[in-house]
Amino acid sequence: MQNAIRLGIIGLGTVGTGVARILQHGADQVAARAGGPLEIARVVVNDPTKKREVDIDPAVLGTDALEVIRDPDIPIIVELVGCPGGSVEPARTWLLEALRSGKHVVTANKDVVAKHGTELLRTAGEHGGSLYFEAAVAGGIPIIKAISEALVGNRIDMLMGIINGTTNYMLTKMTQEGAAFGDVLREAQARGYAEADPSSDVEGHDAAYKIAILASLAFETEIAVDAVYREGITRITPEDIRNAAELGYVVKLLAIAKRNGEHVEVRVHPTFIPQSHPLAAVNDAFNAVFVHGDAVGELMFYGRGAGMMPTASAVVADIVDAAHNLRRGVRGRHRINGRRTPILPISQSISRYYINTKVVDRPGVLAAITTAFGDNGVSLESVIQKGRGQDPVSLVFVTHEVQEANLTRALARIAQLAEVREVSNVVRVEGETHGRDY
């Protein structure tokens, strides 16, 4: 029997509790896979006297994270505190401190990895330690391992993900029940699925952090969170969702990263995707990441992106990787390089668009609008008029691919037309599948 590897766990909230449960109940399996037993040697909490939903020996509980991080008998640090109050501190300091002493460090902290991933990975590299962060993106879905290890023979061209469960739950409800955004949000808040301040989810911040991490890994470059273009779902109406269905689409909040020549595009926004696209069937709080690699073609990874046990599953996989590497004296496989591939300004990005306008129903209005589109290089795939004889009527357009700057110019002119009451919404259309090219 080998000596147990001693783990220091910082944080015993939801995910920490799940991790402790797996390490206790699945101890034999985890030991077999990790090459020897693991021991929860130290657990850092705010209040050691608090009643816990997992059976932890009170003697291992403490309140001083740095003491545990500096303990030379603790080679693996598992940081599960997150960023309460939105600050990356003290988590960043803890992670850096652990990495500077060459430890294997596991974290589920998407904020710190997104904002300081390069610094953390560089520090790990300089001191012989390793950073593992599977749980930081898409919970139980092993997308980090897939990108870092399984797809090494590929140039990844594109990632497209549903990586925020709360908004996917809300959009699913809106789609299935025809409900309005505000009503679904209130219900989600009442059930505890959405925060009292929902902006991190519904404005796309959470998804932006996660796609910054995925894009950085997939494209081997550093993508700053602030450089991610971001639109939330607050302006999506039941009318948009009905129009999407009629046109053969589903509305999803997608996080998209694409290579585009020497640039990359990284953006989060509501998106019309074809009903036949694999992402269209990802409902409720499920997450999925769709990847295109030049060799492997289309891949999709689907599962639970949050929750105690799915997230704990990812953390434990990282702990086992870390223990495995530690026993063999080798390092983890996440790489950085100093590159900073330029990000394409959103005005230069190319997409198809859904555009909903409210117009006065009289002869010539369609000609005026289509002329404005045509003059700005926007070609149309389809036009639908809804509510004939009412005032206003809806004219719904789907464009072919167009640069955003051209679309913006066209829409500015259209908004000034006398017959146009408003351009009520504009949503990107993505996701042509290649499912038939067997």
Next chain:
Amino acid sequence: MQNAIRLGIIGLGTVGTGVARILQHGADQVAARAGGPLEIARVVVNDPTKKREVDIDPAVLGTDALEVIRDPDIPIIVELVGCPGGSVEPARTWLLEALRSGKHVVTANKDVVAKHGTELLRTAGEHGGSLYFEAAVAGGIPIIKAISEALVGNRIDMLMGIINGTTNYMLTKMTQEGAAFGDVLREAQARGYAEADPSSDVEGHDAAYKIAILASLAFETEIAVDAVYREGITRITPEDIRNAAELGYVVKLLAIAKRNGEHVEVRVHPTFIPQSHPLAAVNDAFNAVFVHGDAVGELMFYGRGAGMMPTASAVVADIVDAAHNLRRGVRGRHRINGRRTPILPISQSISRYYINTKVVDRPGVLAAITTAFGDNGVSLESVIQKGRGQDPVSLVFVTHEVQEANLTRALARIAQLAEVREVSNVVRVEGETHGRDY
């Protein structure tokens, strides 16, 4: 610059050509990920003079596999010959020979891994070598790595996969076009998607090999290919597919492995799955594996299960894993143990069923059939009569969960009823999703 690791590739057919392409065109990326350059040092082919679709130095070509395997300067052997003619030899001998000398061995050979995986892994373990076989199941989908590494914190309860692209292509065609099995098969053969002798695909043999490998890994036990219950898709009719659609299902050839108490169930058969199930949207030649783990919940992996470049993507990932491990002096992570979990006899398996009967349309027939079901403990979820006034009419039943032995007894009695012309098909129904329990 480190010395290049010298690879010996046995077989330069479709997959071998794809692997050589990636290793050539993606050499820099592969070297970065593998911790140093890789060199295609030796390639074994039948005919060194044959024109190839990839640029290989004629000096590295040879015809003697064992010579390459025994070359002490070739630490990684990549076997891509498969089992022409259906024999595991000489591939098995080659793999064993390479593993006995402690080499890292990559194979895409599902037949050998399914039939001799335990022997190969044991040999690897005894001699300090490693076996990698991601490409043996589901082509470019990294399901082996997911089970072996990403899900180590889970007890995997169930795997359910669409892992034969040819039959999924055929069933998709039958569903979308209402075409008959024979017509679709002829078309698939004409296009080269199906073999002249299609039995490996349409009778479920190919899927049985693959699920035996996946179940052995997921349940850490040895599952013999012969122990996999197997039904093909030859008896599925356009009528069954229409009935499925009407009842809210899609027909797929599923490979299923489930824990059931102290037993495991491993079976391949056509299956009705709900249209809302993630597997239902897997069309054409795509593969997908749906997994349930006790911590992670539901996961699905979707992608191309065959083809030159997707399969090569998986082989290259294994080569990089092998090179990475070799440089660090460590072994691969696939485990075996001596266990042999008993397989549940199919007669004791529990499933729901679709049953299509042709009966004479007269009073009492439904009562006679439902009595036969009830007397044998089969309870019904739904009954539909089709073709009222014709002779015969169809009576279509969907049962609740029932043990197969009970169903078989009920069907034997029903087949003998005077009013029953025939029991024209019986298909299992699986895949209740738990998508709403956020």
